[in-house]
Amino acid sequence: MLNGFKEFIFRGNIIDLATAVVIGTAFTALVTAITKSLIEPIINAFAGPNAVSGLGFRLLKDNPATYIDLAAVINALITFTIIAAVVYFLVIVPMKAVSERMAKAEEAEPEADAEEIVLLREIRDALAQQNG
Numbered sequence: 001m002l003n004g005f006k007e008f009i010f011r012g013n014i015i016d017l018a019t020a021v022v023i024g025t026a027f028t029a030l031v032t033a034i035t036k037s038l039i040e041p042i043i044n045a046f047a048g049p050n051a052v053s054g055l056g057f058r059l060l061k062d063n064p065a066t067y068i069d070l071a072a073v074i075n076a077l078i079t080f081t082i083i084a085a086v087v088y089f090l091v092i093v094p095m096k097a098v099s100e101r102m103a104k105a106e107e108a109e110p111e112a113d114a115e116e117i118v119l120l121r122e123i124r125d126a127l128a129q130q131n132g
Helices: 002-010 013-045 070-108 115-131
Strands: 056-058 067-069
Touching: 013 070, 056 070, 067 070
Parallel strands: none
Antiparallel strands: 056 067
């Protein structure tokens, strides 16, 4: 069991996974900053000039804790869509293309015979020549 774990660690997949997490976290922070700083103010502009808190409403007028922030929800949807699109087009599509190319290359290359099989065929052919 420990040998399997050691092989997993040293195979390189863990490094790829750690790199992906770090880059994903940094990219998420970047997209969140862009949507909060650029897109959310544009969404809040649709609330009108009298709205102080942006696009949203309170369930109870006297209780600020009941404020439903629609701009934050729209912002989260936009952030998710951007991140999902980037992951799909920059990770999934290229990996799919690479795996398809590798599959085609494996199909195109004939499987090489093992050295023992080649020797056995030579022996068979030599015996067939001697016998007949």
